[in-house]
Amino acid sequence: MAPEIVKSTTGNAAAPVVGPSKHAYVTFLAGAGDYVKGVVGLAKGLRKVGTAFPLVVAILADVPVEHRRILVEQGCVLREIEAAFPCADADQNHAYFVEYERMIYMDADVQVFDNIDDLFELPSGYFYGVVDCVCEMSGDACPQKLRWPQELGPQPPFYLNGGMFVFEPDLTTYHDLIHTLTITPPTPFAEQDFLNMFFREKMKPISPEYNLLVAMLWRHPEAVGVEKAKVVHYCEAGSKPWRFTGEEENMEREDMKMLVSKWWDIYNDASLDFNVAQRLTKGLPLSREAARQVVVHYRSASSAA
Template sequence: MSMDVAKRAFVTFLAGNGDYIKGVVGLAKGLRKANTRYPLVVVVLPDVPDDHRRILRSQGCIVREIEPVYPPENQTKFVRAYFVINYSKLRIWEFEEYEKMIYLDADIQVFDNIDHLFDLPNGYFYAVMDCFCDKSVWSNSPQNKIGYCQQRPEKVKWPAGMGSPPPLYFNAGMFVFEPNLVTYSNLLEALKVTTPTTFAEQDFLNMFFKDVYKPIPNVYNLLLAMLWLHPENVEIDKVQVVHYSAEPIPNVYNLLLAMLWLHPENVEIDKVKVVHYSAEGAKPWRYTGQEQNMEREEIKMFVKKWWDIYEDESLDFDNSTKKIV
């Protein structure tokens, strides 16, 4: 293994004994299909069961157990209750044996090789800009209340009476970073004096890295909601990573699926490299066709693309791996 390969890795995060193990297996197989040169490190909390760890190792993953990190005690109501555990992601800055890493949420799929992101200049935090148009997620934000979105800032101008426009805000489901113990220590010190907010570690990382944040295109983290919120911003044929979250590095590098309907003008769907299955009803392994957004043709298409990879036994690191029931 050459030095640059040994010093670079993808990393994801897993907690508990739930079904996100399927997402990580799918991600490992997606990276393999994209012919990445670099390994996938899976950071697990102590509550991840041994059988799940065995499955991950059989898929060629490097499994690293960490202890959880918690925010200061407070009365904050997170958008989703489990967000509190996501502060544990901060421990990935401890992994100094790697010079550069790309973090990917477990509900993300990679559809094209993104190894070139490791070659981005050092000293910055790279991620895809988020979208504030989904009222089910962002209704309490000042951006959503006035109809302002950084994906299309020319559509609704930021009112002068509200002061300067807010700093660019990224989605933390996919980002490029450099592990560093000094940075890790500074993160923990800042966490002690920072009141948690509704989007937990994502808000915190945006605050901490605001001065060194560099946007990358939507194709590197397609939030599926972008397909209906901002289809004008999505070149779907260029999408390389899909974030099955639904909620510029351009959108092609982390297509939040909600972008497909919130900002379709920003989505070149044939160029998307990374898709984030974060939207309501977008998790492929939970798809029933009966819940919110599941009737959307874009969701059906990307769910099928995910399952095509997940069920492809030729992509198994160890072909004796048994399917997860």
């Protein structure tokens, strides 16, 4: 039996933020590689769809100053975190942002094409995500062919993709999560296996349109139509827009080329660059956290000159 999909009962857009936000989007960045382009694209995509909430970027200490400057200038709120081992991805640190009541995590290779602020209004107390297919773990396996690792305990009723999820930061949950992490053996699919195990009693599925994995286009085309996708996850090998060549398997597809082109349209749109004065003048959503961070950044730069 297919899991019951939880649907939002509110409209897409939320009212502009006029004080400290209780909600936020969050992504993760490490190192000096090119994933900073993905974060910039995500920030501009959220701005294009008119979100009322900030984008927090959890960064490791190895993110260079230049990349931090780029993100601040795009209105991102930067939070330096420490890696939680044995999972080098450090996704678990997101639960430490307890000043927010609810956050939506998205990988840096995700793009938003429609407003999804309504997800912040889902019933509290649950961990929400989109049901994944384990095809991506083995290339051709289906759920009935790939067994859940016994060392993780009882199998969840369904398996959520870890590239986008809705959660509620809580210190008690954070400490419990870190403890569980230290006693859990490594698994084939890293943090995604772990999150499914840890939150299996609280997981609720949401519509596939909130996280369309590009591989679904050829593995499960019936799952969701491209035209309905609010969020697209460029997680397949060769699909990262900023590295795209079209030479890898399945990348020659017209629907893939179209999605990559849509990502670049947003990334290259200078009108979507963060500008405090313009957004205030036009009455557009602006998080106080993002505006304050830009001011602090430039004051610090000026005083150091």
